[in-house]
Amino acid sequence: MANIRKIEFFDREKERWEIMQILESEPQLLNFIYGPINSGKTTLITNLIENLPDDYVVFYVNLRRKSIIRYEDFIRVLFAIEEGGFLKKIKNIFTKVLKHITSTGEKTLYKSHGIPVDKSLLETFFKEKSNEDVFNYLVEYFKNIAKHKTPVLVIDELQMIGDLEINGKLIYKLFNFFIGLTKELHICHVFALSSDSLFIERVYNEAILKNRCRYLLVDDFDEETAGKFLEKYGFTEEEIKLAKDYAGGKPALLTAMIDEKKIRRNINDYVEKGLANSKEEIAQLLYYIKTIGVTIKYQENDIAVNYEGTTKILKNFSGNDFYKYSVITPELCYLVSKNILFVDTREKIIKPQTRFDLLGIREILKEIDEI
Numbered sequence: 001m002a003n004i005r006k007i008e009f010f011d012r013e014k015e016r017w018e019i020m021q022i023l024e025s026e027p028q029l030l031n032f033i034y035g036p037i038n039s040g041k042t043t044l045i046t047n048l049i050e051n052l053p054d055d056y057v058v059f060y061v062n063l064r065r066k067s068i069i070r071y072e073d074f075i076r077v078l079f080a081i082e083e084g085g086f087l088k089k090i091k092n093i094f095t096k097v098l099k100h101i102t103s104t105g106e107k108t109l110y111k112s113h114g115i116p117v118d119k120s121l122l123e124t125f126f127k128e129k130s131n132e133d134v135f136n137y138l139v140e141y142f143k144n145i146a147k148h149k150t151p152v153l154v155i156d157e158l159q160m161i162g163d164l165e166i167n168g169k170l171i172y173k174l175f176n177f178f179i180g181l182t183k184e185l186h187i188c189h190v191f192a193l194s195s196d197s198l199f200i201e202r203v204y205n206e207a208i209l210k211n212r213c214r215y216l217l218v219d220d221f222d223e224e225t226a227g228k229f230l231e232k233y234g235f236t237e238e239e240i241k242l243a244k245d246y247a248g249g250k251p252a253l254l255t256a257m258i259d260e261k262k263i264r265r266n267i268n269d270y271v272e273k274g275l276a277n278s279k280e281e282i283a284q285l286l287y288y289i290k291t292i293g294v295t296i297k298y299q300e301n302d303i304a305v306n307y308e309g310t311t312k313i314l315k316n317f318s319g320n321d322f323y324k325y326s327v328i329t330p331e332l333c334y335l336v337s338k339n340i341l342f343v344d345t346r347e348k349i350i351k352p353q354t355r356f357d358l359l360g361i362r363e364i365l366k367e368i369d370e371i
């Protein structure tokens with residue numbers, strides 16, 4: 001494996017600085033990290049966690065890893081199940097975990113593993129089905145850690161539990177818990193990551209998060225950064241121009257192109273295929289809307305997605321890369337749910353998820369006009 005040149009973490013100085021400022025102050029607000037799909041949210045937070053000083057203990061929970069359809073699934077993902085009775089009672093959990101934290105200074109011990117808990121306690125949580133117990137337990141848990149270190153809780157892919165109901169929506173209980181940890185007790189930093197900004201907006205409005213949270217946008221790289229990133233991996237000027245024109249600054253596409261180049265594949269072929277795929281996907285969606293009819297859940301109702309309304313939205317991109325919106329219509333909601341468009345609900349901006357999507361939309365619009 002010695003020959004494999006790994007793509008290294010690149011840039012994000014501004015975002016890292018901002019998050020470090022937050023981590024160095026007392027926990028006050030719940031932090032939402034949002035941005036288009038594949039913009040590098042998870043990569044940024046993971047890299048940051050790995051380089052944190054020993055004073056922090058990070059619990060990283062990724063809700064996408066498992067399918068969460070029941071309360072039990074959520075609990076299992078939230079807590080790392082310790083096999084073999086590593087910890088027996090709640091008291092033991094605290095002392096042992098704390099001992100470990102204070103003696104080894106290991107900061108990423110629980111990364112990707114959720115929160116350590118012993119199996120018998122987990123059984124109780126399942127049996128009683130009481131999420132109050134779970135959250136009370138967690139508050140005590142973080143309080144104890146906070147005596148020695150700064151706990152940081154990261155919940156990635158938050159939208160995965162969007163519709164989960166346990167005597168009412170779980171998500172709101174979770175948010176109350178987050179607010180308790182941050183705004184009320186100031187004991188733990190909380191970061192919630194999601195590319196589904198409409199979901200975040202809904203939660204924000206319904207869970208009364210006003211003045212209780214902060215938003216951090218992790219967007220695709222800007223042109224200059226994208227150019228520098230590709231230069232580092234030996235891209236020619238011509239290749240960089242091609243990449244920027246077709247794929248923009250989407251980190252996942254840039255790294256895919258770096259890998260393509262490594263195996264001596266042509267960047268031109270890559271971008272042509274990428275554009276063709278996006279175009280086909282959008283054309284297919286429009287076809288379904290026009291000929292079969294598509295509905296979307298909108299304010300708890302099933303609403304038919306209107307074809308003209310959809311193409312009207314897309315027409316905003318014939319001359320612009322983005323536009324300012326005033327209201328979220330069912331059509332907009334649909335294009336966002338299909339990951340064609342990204343809504344920045346803070347800045348009130350709509351843009352295609354990728355540059356491939358932008359160019360695909362433009363080509364389709366031309367074809368529609370010709371018909």
Ligand SMILES: Nc1ncnc2c1ncn2[C@@H]1O[C@H](COP(=O)(O)OP(=O)(O)OP(=O)(O)O)[C@@H](O)[C@H]1O
Binds near residue numbers: 251
């Ligand atoms: N700062 C970076 N430096 C180098 N590569 C990066 C960087 N950020 C992202 N990438 C690349 O882009 C890919 C996608 O990033 P990542 O999974 O972090 O995006 P995301 O925003 O979390 O996506 P999703 O919306 O699906 O959760 C990574 O696997 C990595 O290859």
Ligand SMILES: [Mg+2]
Binds near residue numbers: 041042043156
């Ligand atoms: Mg992610």
